[in-house]
Structure formats: structure tokens, C-alpha cells
Amino acid sequence: MSIGKIYTYPNNVRVAKVLIAAAYNGLEVEEVHIQMGVDNKKPEFLAKFPLGKVPTFESNDGFYLYESNAIAYYVASLKQGTTLLGANQKEAAEIQQWITLADNELAPIAAAWLFPIFGFIPENPANTKKAQEDIKRVLEVLNQHLLKKTFFVGETITLADIVLATSLVQFYRNVFDPSFRAPYKNLNRWFNTVVNQPKVQKVLGEVVLAEKMAVAEKKKVEKPKAEKPKADAKPKAEKKPAKKDDDEEDEPSYADEKPAGKNPLDLLPKSTFDLENWKRFYSNNDTRPTAVNWFWENYDKEGFSLWKAVYKYNDELTMTFMSSNLVGGFFQRLERARKYAFGSLVVLGEDNNNAIQGYFVFRGHGVPAEVTDAADYESYNFTRADDQDAKIREEFNAYIAWDETIEGKKFADGKIFK
Ligand SMILES: N[C@@H](CCC(=O)N[C@@H](CS)C(=O)NCC(=O)O)C(=O)O
Known part of the structure; x- marks a missing residue:
């Protein structure tokens, strides 16, 4: 209870x-x-x-x-004898020190650096630059403290670790790319240890460390009408190199340190439909009619399946740009699914009355574990769609072409997972 x-x-x-x-x-x-x-x-x-x-x-x-x-x-x-609050007064006070530091030193930097990326406030390059410099000082202090320690206070996880890790998680996910985080080896090790504790992972989901430093998109702040996804309208950053191997990184990524057992989806019979080819074709051609036609000419219903995804809390959404950020966050956490999935999630409607929904194409006939394991998966209803039904096919086309009106609602914004 x-x-x-x-x-x-x-x-x-x-x-x-x-x-x-x-x-x-x-x-x-x-x-x-x-x-x-x-x-x-x-x-x-x-x-x-x-x-x-x-x-x-x-x-x-x-x-x-x-x-x-x-x-x-x-x-x-609330628990007698809890280990979260330190073993004595000194430890208790140290825990408060780190919690206060998180609020006073990290929270303002998060606001300056991350909020423009999430689209909450307009980008101000001078503030971002200052935040990037300011945080280095704090990270050095944290890193130094962890030189000979596994956790911040005492020998076990305390509230200090929990508060610091949750204060840093958005940085690690979005902007601490391999070169930015490289100098803070002790801190990285600690962060990795904390976020991989089962009780932490259950709440945060898998934490995938940033590969690339995210930057604020001007469009999110100015909120212009979104354009249809023509080839050149698609963000360049989303264009993945044709080959993206897990062990291609120059820095070790702690998120990838888990054993890389053979994925059952790689053991499926070879399909005639090559998802990578499709993604490339979709990126380089007008969606209607060229890419849409290509898709249905090449789609392999044996090797792939079509799924509709609807955000469970559509009635709680407020500003459309914030809904769009939620989609961006979800896609970020789907990084490991790229090899097996393509999707379009769009925001339909207007401020204070909008919905997030769309379609995914998955390798195989189920939702891949790489998707069900993602932190935000539980926030969406995934339903298998009949890929042989002409009506469904046309609806899928509308979602990937970002039609002006989809299912009777005005298209506001969209993101492509590819
Ligand atoms: N120091 C507070 C910060 C709370 C805070 O700033 N909440 C924001 C969202 S992250 C909020 O509710 N803003 C709504 C508003 O200001 O109307 C805490 O840690 O709880």
C-alpha cells in the first residue's frame, strides 16, 4: 500500500x-x-x-x-535504521551538503544549459557557454571526492548519491558526450554504478549516455509551423551514418558495458526489406508519393510488423512544443532500437488540447525488447496494426508524411525515429 x-x-x-x-x-x-x-x-x-x-x-x-x-x-x-541518511550526525550533515550542492550548483546550470534544449526557455548562447564552463568546476569537485570512494558518504548508497545522480542524469543523457565527460572518470564510474542499481534502474529506466552533445533547436523556441518532412527539412543530425556499430565508440560507454548476447531479432530469417535502406530512401526522397510507394512495394509482412502507438496521458498534455519534447525524450531512450525500428510520432491538435500518436515498423512480429525496456515505453499503448488493410496503410502514410490533418486533427509537430 x-x-x-x-x-x-x-x-x-x-x-x-x-x-x-x-x-x-x-x-x-x-x-x-x-x-x-x-x-x-x-x-x-x-x-x-x-x-x-x-x-x-x-x-x-x-x-x-x-x-x-x-x-x-x-x-x-520513514524506515527505522535506514542506510539512506548516514550512520551518524557527521554523515547526515555531509549528505545535506551534497543535496544542497545539487540544488544550488547543479540546478541553475541545468536550467541554463538544458532548458533551452528541452524547449522550455529560449536559447541564449552566452548563458549556455557560461553554464558549460561553470559545471566543469562542480564536476571536478565531485570527481575529486570520488577518487577513493565508491559512494559520496560512507560505504553505501545514501540520499546524497540518489539526489546527485538524478540531478546529473539529464546532463549525462543529453549533453555529457564522450569527450565532455572524459576528464571525470571517477564521477562517470560512480554515476554508472548508481544508475545501474536495480532499484534506481527501475525508476530511471536504462540510462543511455549521450553520444553527441544535444543543442537547442531554434525551432522549438520560436515555435513556427512545422514543415512537412521533405528530404531537406529533416534535421541533418538525425541522418545516421549507414553503419553504426555498437563498439565503434572512441570512449567506453558505460551503458554498453552489459554483455552483448545475440539479439533474437538478428536470428530471424533474412528479410527482403532492409530497414537501413528504407531509412535512407525516406531521408533522401519526398515522402509523398515517392517514399510511401517505395515502402509498400518493398515492405515484408513476414519479417516486419506495423504498430500504432498512442501516448497514454494525452489528456494531460499542455503546450504542443512540450509534447514534442516528450517525443524527443522517448526517441532518445530508444537509441538501442534503431537497428530494429522506424517510426513517426506526431503531435496533433493545439496547446492545451493535443495528442501524441503515430506508427512504428518493427523487425519481427512483436515489440522489440529494445523498445519495451525503454523508460517511457509504459507511457504508450502499442497496438499491432493490420498492415494488409488499405485504410491502415493510408493512415500510416499520413503519419510518416506529416499530412496537415491526420485522423481529423491538425498536425502540430512530429519526429521521425530512424
Ligand atoms: N526546488 C523545487 C523546484 C520545483 C519547480 O521548479 N517545479 C517546476 C517544474 S520542474 C514547476 O512546477 N513549475 C510550474 C510553475 O512554476 O508554474 C523542487 O525541487 O521541488
């Missing part, structure tokens, strides 16, 4: 630390997704949580709390 509810929007790293602390203490906290800009502005919400910010916590016995670190602390303290 859960000890209470935590109100938030989906995939909030400030919530992750609470859920991880709960998992270590064998407690459950119910995550409740609210509609941002609406529910958190209501008088009944403000009466309990006057700042109107999330996450907020409401215990079963009517105790209200906000500020994510306070909530995480509360949950961490």
Missing part, C-alpha cells in the same frame, strides 16, 4: 529521487500526473501547496509537503 501521492508531470527527475528513496525503504508512493498550468493553479492545489510548483506530496494521513528534496528526505526517513 502506498504511503501517499506525489503530484507531478510525467518523467520528472525531481520525482525520481523520491521514488528511488521509497524503493530503498520498501515503500510505495503513488505518482499522480496533473495537468500543468491548470491543476497546479487551482485554489485547492494552492491551498495545500502555495508555490503552485511540482512535485508536491500528500500523505495518506493528510501531511502536505513540497520541495522535492524535503519530500525525498521525508520518504528516506
Whole structure:
């Protein structure tokens, strides 16, 4: 039974630390997704949580709390003899030191560097550059502290590790590419250790370290009308080299250190439909009619299957550009599925009334493990679509061509997984 509810929007790293602390203490906290800009502005919400910010916590016995670190602390303290809060006063104080550092040193840098990338605020190159320099000082301090230590305080995971790791995860996922993170070997090792703890992984999902430093797309901030996906309208960065081998990296990627057993999808009978060829063809030709025709002429229903994906919390979406960012985040976490999947997820509708849905083509007749293992998979309903049905085929075409109107709704934005 859960000890209470935590109100938030989906995939909030400030919530992750609470859920991880709960998992270590064998407690459950119910995550409740609210509609941002609406529910958190209501008088009944403000009466309990006057700042109107999330996450907020409401215990079963009517105790209200906000500020994510306070909530995480509360949950961490609920188990007698917990190892999360240190073995003595000195350790307890050190844990507070790191938690405070995360909020005072890392959070402002995240706002300056990552928020423009997520499309939350306009890009300001001078601020980004300063954030990139500022964080190096903090990373050096953290790295140095870990020279001879596995965890930040004492010998086991504490709330300090949980808060620091969740404060750093968006950096590692999006901007700490191999060369940026190279100088911080101890920190990288620690981060890898923490995010691969089963209780942490269950909350964060698999953490795939950035291969390339993400940059803010001007388009996200200015929010112009999205263009149809003509060959040259597709972001260049999405064009993958024809060959992308897992062990091609110049830096060791901790995310790839797991044993690379043979993927069952590689053992399927050879297909006449080559997904890589399709992706290249789609990138280099007009979608309608050229690529669409090519697809159906070459598609192999024995070796592949078609799936419709619909975001489960469409009624909670607010700004269309934020919905689009959710899709971007999902695709980022699908990195390992590239070899077996192609997809188009689009945002349909308008601000405060939009939906994320689309189609995927998967190798084989099921949803690949590389997709079901992705952190955001649970946020989508995947349903097998009849690839022999002309109506379904036309709907799929509309999604990959980003038609102006899809299923009766206005196309707002879209992303292609390829
Ligand atoms: N220090 C706070 C930060 C909370 C915060 O800034 N929440 C943002 C989302 S990440 C929010 O709810 N903003 C909504 C608003 O300001 O209306 C914490 O850790 O809980």
C-alpha cells in the first residue's frame, strides 16, 4: 500500500529521487500526473501547496509537503535504521551538503544549459557557454571526492548519491558526450554504478549516455509551423551514418558495458526489406508519393510488423512544443532500437488540447525488447496494426508524411525515429 501521492508531470527527475528513496525503504508512493498550468493553479492545489510548483506530496494521513528534496528526505526517513541518511550526525550533515550542492550548483546550470534544449526557455548562447564552463568546476569537485570512494558518504548508497545522480542524469543523457565527460572518470564510474542499481534502474529506466552533445533547436523556441518532412527539412543530425556499430565508440560507454548476447531479432530469417535502406530512401526522397510507394512495394509482412502507438496521458498534455519534447525524450531512450525500428510520432491538435500518436515498423512480429525496456515505453499503448488493410496503410502514410490533418486533427509537430 502506498504511503501517499506525489503530484507531478510525467518523467520528472525531481520525482525520481523520491521514488528511488521509497524503493530503498520498501515503500510505495503513488505518482499522480496533473495537468500543468491548470491543476497546479487551482485554489485547492494552492491551498495545500502555495508555490503552485511540482512535485508536491500528500500523505495518506493528510501531511502536505513540497520541495522535492524535503519530500525525498521525508520518504528516506520513514524506515527505522535506514542506510539512506548516514550512520551518524557527521554523515547526515555531509549528505545535506551534497543535496544542497545539487540544488544550488547543479540546478541553475541545468536550467541554463538544458532548458533551452528541452524547449522550455529560449536559447541564449552566452548563458549556455557560461553554464558549460561553470559545471566543469562542480564536476571536478565531485570527481575529486570520488577518487577513493565508491559512494559520496560512507560505504553505501545514501540520499546524497540518489539526489546527485538524478540531478546529473539529464546532463549525462543529453549533453555529457564522450569527450565532455572524459576528464571525470571517477564521477562517470560512480554515476554508472548508481544508475545501474536495480532499484534506481527501475525508476530511471536504462540510462543511455549521450553520444553527441544535444543543442537547442531554434525551432522549438520560436515555435513556427512545422514543415512537412521533405528530404531537406529533416534535421541533418538525425541522418545516421549507414553503419553504426555498437563498439565503434572512441570512449567506453558505460551503458554498453552489459554483455552483448545475440539479439533474437538478428536470428530471424533474412528479410527482403532492409530497414537501413528504407531509412535512407525516406531521408533522401519526398515522402509523398515517392517514399510511401517505395515502402509498400518493398515492405515484408513476414519479417516486419506495423504498430500504432498512442501516448497514454494525452489528456494531460499542455503546450504542443512540450509534447514534442516528450517525443524527443522517448526517441532518445530508444537509441538501442534503431537497428530494429522506424517510426513517426506526431503531435496533433493545439496547446492545451493535443495528442501524441503515430506508427512504428518493427523487425519481427512483436515489440522489440529494445523498445519495451525503454523508460517511457509504459507511457504508450502499442497496438499491432493490420498492415494488409488499405485504410491502415493510408493512415500510416499520413503519419510518416506529416499530412496537415491526420485522423481529423491538425498536425502540430512530429519526429521521425530512424
Ligand atoms: N526546488 C523545487 C523546484 C520545483 C519547480 O521548479 N517545479 C517546476 C517544474 S520542474 C514547476 O512546477 N513549475 C510550474 C510553475 O512554476 O508554474 C523542487 O525541487 O521541488
